[in-house]
Amino acid sequence: MTVLEEFLGTLRLGEPQACGNLTIFPLLGTKFREPGYLLLDEAMAQGQFELQEVSEAGRVNEILAINKGGLPVLLIDGEILAGAKQNRVVNASILVAARSELRIPVSCVEEGRWCYVSEKFTGGRFSYTRLRAQKSAQVAYNLYSHGVFSADQGAIWDEVERKQTEMGAESPTRAVNGIYESYADKLEKFRSAFSPMEGQVGVAAFINGHFICLDVFDSPAVLHKMYPKMIESYALDALEQAGQDKKEAKKGAAERLLKKIAAAGVARFPSIGLGEDLRIKAEGVIGSCLLLDGRVIHLAVFAGTERGVQGRGGRLSNPNRRRAARL
Numbered sequence: 569m570t571v572l573e574e575f576l577g578t579l580r581l582g583e584p585q586a587c588g589n590l591t592i593f594p595l596l597g598t599k600f601r602e603p604g605y606l607l608l609d610e611a612m613a614q615g616q617f618e619l620q621e622v623s624e625a626g627r628v629n630e631i632l633a634i635n636k637g638g639l640p641v642l643l644i645d646g647e648i649l650a651g652a653k654q655n656r657v658v659n660a661s662i663l664v665a666a667r668s669e670l671r672i673p674v675s676c677v678e679e680g681r682w683c684y685v686s687e688k689f690t691g692g693r694f695s696y697t698r699l700r701a702q703k704s705a706q707v708a709y710n711l712y713s714h715g716v717f718s719a720d721q722g723a724i725w726d727e728v729e730r731k732q733t734e735m736g737a738e739s740p741t742r743a744v745n746g747i748y749e750s751y752a753d754k755l756e757k758f759r760s761a762f763s764p765m766e767g768q769v770g771v772a773a774f775i776n777g778h779f780i781c782l783d784v785f786d787s788p789a790v791l792h793k794m795y796p797k798m799i800e801s802y803a804l805d806a807l808e809q810a811g812q813d814k815k816e817a818k819k820g821a822a823e824r825l826l827k828k829i830a831a832a833g834v835a836r837f838p839s840i841g842l843g844e845d846l847r848i849k850a851e852g853v854i855g856s857c858l859l860l861d862g863r864v865i866h867l868a869v870f871a872g873t874e875r876g877v878q879g880r881g882g883r884l885s886n887p888n889r890r891r892a893a894r895l
Contacts, residue, residue: 570830570834571834571846571857571859571862571864572829572830572832572834572846572848572857572864572867573830573831575784575864575867576826576829576830577830578597578598578599579595579596579597579598579769579770579784579826580595580596580597580598581593581594581595581596581772581819581822581823581826582594582595582596582765582768583819584817584819584822585761585762585763586817587757587758587761587762587803588758588806588810589775589776589806589809589810589812589814590758590773590774590775590802590803590806591773591774591775591777591816591817592762592771592772592773592774592799592802593771593772593773593774593817593819593822594764594765594768594770594771595768595769595770595771595772595782595784596765596767596768596769597767597768597769597770597788598767600767600769600787600788601786601787601863602787603642603786603787603789603790604639604640605639605640605641605642605663605865606637606639606640606641606642607641607642607644607790607793607794608641608642608643608644608647608691609691609692609793610793611635611637611639611641612690612691614637615636616635616636616637616639616641617633617634617635617636617637617641617664618633618634618636618688619631619632619633619634619649619652619672619688619689620632620634620652620687620688620689621652621653622671626652626653626682628654628676628721629673629674629675629676629718629719629721630671630672630673630674631649631652631656631671631672631674631689632669632670632671632672633664633669633670633671633672634669635664635665635666635667635668635669635670636667637666637667638666638667639666640663640664640665640666640841640842641663641664642661642662642663642664642790642865642866643658643661643662643663643664643672644658644661644694644794644866645658645659645660645661645700645703645704645856645866645868646658646694646695646699646700646703646801646868647691647693647694647695648677648691648692648693648694648695648744648745649674649689649690649691650689650690650691650692650693650745651685651686651688651689651690652684652685652686652687652688652689653681653682653683653684654676654678654679654681654682654741655676655677655678655681655743655744655745656674656675656676656677656689657674657675657677657695657699657703657724657744658672658673658674659672659673659674659675659703659707659717659718659719660673660707660717660839660840660845660856660858661845661856661858661865661866661868662839662840662841662858663839663841663842663843663858663860663865664841664842665841665842670840670841671840672840673707673716673717673718673840675703675719675721675724676721676724676725677695677699677724677728677743677744677745678739678741678742678743678744678745679725679728679729679741679742680739680740680741680742680743681741681743692797693745693748693797693800693801694794694797694798694800694801695744695801696731696744696747696801696802696804696805697773697780697781697801697802697805697870698727698731698780698805699724699727699728699731699744700781700801700868700870701780701781701854701870701871701872702719702723702724702727703719703724704854704855704856704868704870705854705872706718706719706720706723706724707719707856708847708849708854708856711835711837711845711847712835712847715837717840717845725742728742728744729742731744731747731808732744732746732747734808735747735750735751735807735808736750737749737750737751738750747804748800748804751804751807754803754807755800755803755804755807758799758800758802758803758806759796759799759800759803762795762799764788764791764792764795766788767788768788768791768792769784769785769786769787769788769790769791770782770783770784770785770791770867771783771784771791771798771802772822772825772826773802774817774821774822775802775805775806775809776809776812776813776814776815777814777815777816777817777818777821778815778817778871779821779822779825779853779871780802780805780870780871781802781868781869781870781871782825782829782855782867782868782869782870783798783866783867783868784864784866784867784868785865785866785867786863786864786865786866825853828850828851828852828853829848829850829853829855829867829869831850832848832849832850832853832855833848833849833850834846834847834848834857835847835849839858842860843858843859843860843861843865844858844859844860845857845858845859846858846859848869852871852872853869853870853871853872854869854870854872855867855868855869855870856868
């Protein structure tokens with residue numbers, strides 16, 4: 569039995585919750601452990617963790633994590649980091665060891681700024697699913713091809729621009745956070761409509777009856793802390809697709825999804841931090857899993873295929889576009 573089969577076999581599918589065209593199937597755990605790590609917001613609030621540019625000059629696709637505390641800190645794939653020289657998004661789920669410094673692979677989600685607004689980054693938001701899915705496919709491609717956790721920066725900028733145009737959200741620095749701010753009231757309605765259940769460790773999210781994303785953690789405590797951000801991120805895609813044909817999300821589809829993921833092909837890579845990074849691929853889905861000593865820390869799976877969500881094919885954007893981000 570594979571790690572994914574064993575882990576998914578411990579989960580139970582709960583009854584769906586819905587708001588508008590977004591349906592959430594709770595994933596309930598049966599075996600729990602204390603996390604043994606802190607989340608980004610917790611560690612920052614305790615003054616134990618800092619994220620900053622790697623140098624005064626900075627690098628677009630890499631930042632520096634400084635963990636001063638006695639516990640590892642989990643950075644989650646898709647977390648948006650605001651501040652410093654430009655906003656970034658984390659490329660993969662990474663456990664930063666206690667009392668260590670680590671360079672973190674990131675992608676820029678604010679193309680029009682390359683100047684300091686603060687010395688350090690702060691957390692706050694979670695990237696919407698379509699962006700995470702594209703980034704996941706690009707990182708997988710580059711892991712297979714080059715052994716690096718890089719995305720296609722040009723394609724990331726293109727996707728953020730597409731989202732802003734489609735949703736009529738403007739930002740003077742083309743920051744993805746501007747979209748969330750433009751839809752703050754509507755996103756709050758979605759957040760208020762969903763509540764985590766006792767023992768819930770994950771979600772399977774559907775829009776208009778179609779699967780978009782699955783996120784699972786190793787502890788209900790982690791899920792509960794991340795839940796409002798997660799719902800907001802799924803809702804941003806639901807709002808964009810609100811005018812499309814709405815279909816009911818079936819529990820059978822969620823059950824088949826779990827079976828597909830359990831049987832998916834898996835490739836293992838050393839993580840940037842503690843543990844291993846598993847890359848998952850099956851028909852119609854792609855994803856990743858952070859594994860530590862055989863324990864699933866975070867599993868993220870998205871609709872799409874590697875070909876279907878890959879950007880413009882390269883692990884690095886056009887150099888001229890990278891320079892433009894610094895102006």
